[in-house]
Amino acid sequence: MFFADILETEGLGNRSYLAGGARTAVVVDPPRDIDRVIAAAARRGVRIAAVAETHVHNDYVTGGLELARLTGARYLVPAGASVAYARVAVADGDVEEIDEGLALRAVATPGHTPHHTSYVLEQNGRAVAAFTGGSLLIGSVGRPDLVEPRLTEQLARAQHASAHRLASELADEVAVMPTHGFGSFCSTGQSGGDHSTIGTEKAANPALLQDVETFVKELLAGLDDVPAYYAHMGPANTAGPAPVDLTVPERADAGEIARRLAAGEWVVDLRNRVAFSQGHVAGSFNFEVEGQLATYLAWMMPWGKPVTLLAQNAEDLARAQRELSRVGIDRPAAAAVGSPADWSGAPLASFPRATFADLAAARTRGEEPVVLDVRRDGERAGGWIEGSVHIPVHQVHQRLAEVPAGTVWVHCAGGMRAAIAASVLDASGRDVVAVDDGYTAAVDAGLTLVTSAQH
Numbered sequence: 001m002f003f004a005d006i007l008e009t010e011g012l013g014n015r016s017y018l019a020g021g022a023r024t025a026v027v028v029d030p031p032r033d034i035d036r037v038i039a040a041a042a043r044r045g046v047r048i049a050a051v052a053e054t055h056v057h058n059d060y061v062t063g064g065l066e067l068a069r070l071t072g073a074r075y076l077v078p079a080g081a082s083v084a085y086a087r088v089a090v091a092d093g094d095v096e097e098i099d100e101g102l103a104l105r106a107v108a109t110p111g112h113t114p115h116h117t118s119y120v121l122e123q124n125g126r127a128v129a130a131f132t133g134g135s136l137l138i139g140s141v142g143r144p145d146l147v148e149p150r151l152t153e154q155l156a157r158a159q160h161a162s163a164h165r166l167a168s169e170l171a172d173e174v175a176v177m178p179t180h181g182f183g184s185f186c187s188t189g190q191s192g193g194d195h196s197t198i199g200t201e202k203a204a205n206p207a208l209l210q211d212v213e214t215f216v217k218e219l220l221a222g223l224d225d226v227p228a229y230y231a232h233m234g235p236a237n238t239a240g241p242a243p244v245d246l247t248v249p250e251r252a253d254a255g256e257i258a259r260r261l262a263a264g265e266w267v268v269d270l271r272n273r274v275a276f277s278q279g280h281v282a283g284s285f286n287f288e289v290e291g292q293l294a295t296y297l298a299w300m301m302p303w304g305k306p307v308t309l310l311a312q313n314a315e316d317l318a319r320a321q322r323e324l325s326r327v328g329i330d331r332p333a334a335a336a337v338g339s340p341a342d343w344s345g346a347p348l349a350s351f352p353r354a355t356f357a358d359l360a361a362a363r364t365r366g367e368e369p370v371v372l373d374v375r376r377d378g379e380r381a382g383g384w385i386e387g388s389v390h391i392p393v394h395q396v397h398q399r400l401a402e403v404p405a406g407t408v409w410v411h412c413a414g415g416m417r418a419a420i421a422a423s424v425l426d427a428s429g430r431d432v433v434a435v436d437d438g439y440t441a442a443v444d445a446g447l448t449l450v451t452s453a454q455h
Helices: 035-044 064-071 149-169 198-204 212-221 230-239 254-262 273-278 293-300 314-325 356-364 393-398 416-427
Strands: 003-009 014-020 024-028 047-052 074-078 088-090 095-099 102-108 117-123 126-133 175-178 266-269 307-311 334-337 370-373 408-411 432-435
Touching: 003 035, 003 175, 014 035, 014 095, 014 126, 014 175, 024 035, 024 095, 035 047, 035 064, 047 064, 047 095, 064 074, 074 102, 102 149, 149 198, 149 212, 175 198, 254 266, 254 307, 254 334, 273 416, 293 314, 293 393, 293 416, 307 314, 314 334, 356 408, 356 432, 393 416, 408 416, 416 432
Parallel strands: 024 047, 047 074, 074 088, 126 175, 266 307, 307 334, 370 408, 408 432
Antiparallel strands: 003 014, 014 024, 095 102, 102 117, 117 126
């Protein structure tokens, strides 16, 4: 019997897999923090014989090279990927024996990248699971615009063909096990669930239901901004990432934190947005450790700028450090644990939180607050609050001058991104109110929503 264990990396919306038999296993698309993978293999009592990459990743730093080095596993990387290290170059149709009666067959599935390769796990010659990486996802496909703009349409067409190849060559009961699609920005759409099969995808996935022209047109029209840090992931993975270092950062006192702020460095408060709004070090930014910390901090922070982390406890600090290492922010410049009273020698800053009902009430009183919508373009296209200004959260720190004068009420779809933007505005000296509410409540509050058709 075979097994295929899922290793979740929720903050990035990705999955890695440990799959094998009684004695040996393969790891597909491993995360940077490979201690999780080694522990999973130990629990299974198996030796890692192979490590397989579906593609050179654009959204995270792989742990594959280091995992293969530590375990002595064969490192399988698509032959079309130009990398700077020794690997087993995998081409379409190549077969890697994993355990007795268990093999991994490479299937060329270009689209997410030109060299993208899926791996079909076969037990006694029968396909049982397909590790589809950024090709066929659950209810979607991986986006084709991460490599080179001139290749985007060509890769979109290749995605359609690759999805159809998998659907035609594999039986309906074969499990579909993608790397991306669980909130990842590498996906062209939201995942429709946690588990799927080829048969389920045939019935629901647009790539398998639409003709190629319709599919390409709708896919290209729906592409949203690419996180800025993606530009650094491919080169890091091509060069061969260094081993991850999760040792405790240098501790900073209040004086050190003040000096780093004065130098223009980023000081990031990891506490929840309620606690941050009630009192924080003036000039610090709020990226909740419970939110999509790695994605949004890496997206917004100037690449390579030193970052100091402020955490409520050592566990939150360690978690944040682990998450950031996955996107190449390897070593915080410094860190502090405790409360804002420990971190600042000056009075603490704060700002109010509110609901959409509070915003409606303010307007009813005749106030004219600036309403800043920090959702992405694709979300905004579905409708917005009348009179609101739109700057996606990842652009707010660069476009502060575009925010009109006055008290700024910031909202997103749920509250997390509004808190990030509010902290950036607060740090710049603006009066701000963070709307911590679900966007659907805007209608219930009586606020007028505008759609693109009305505009």
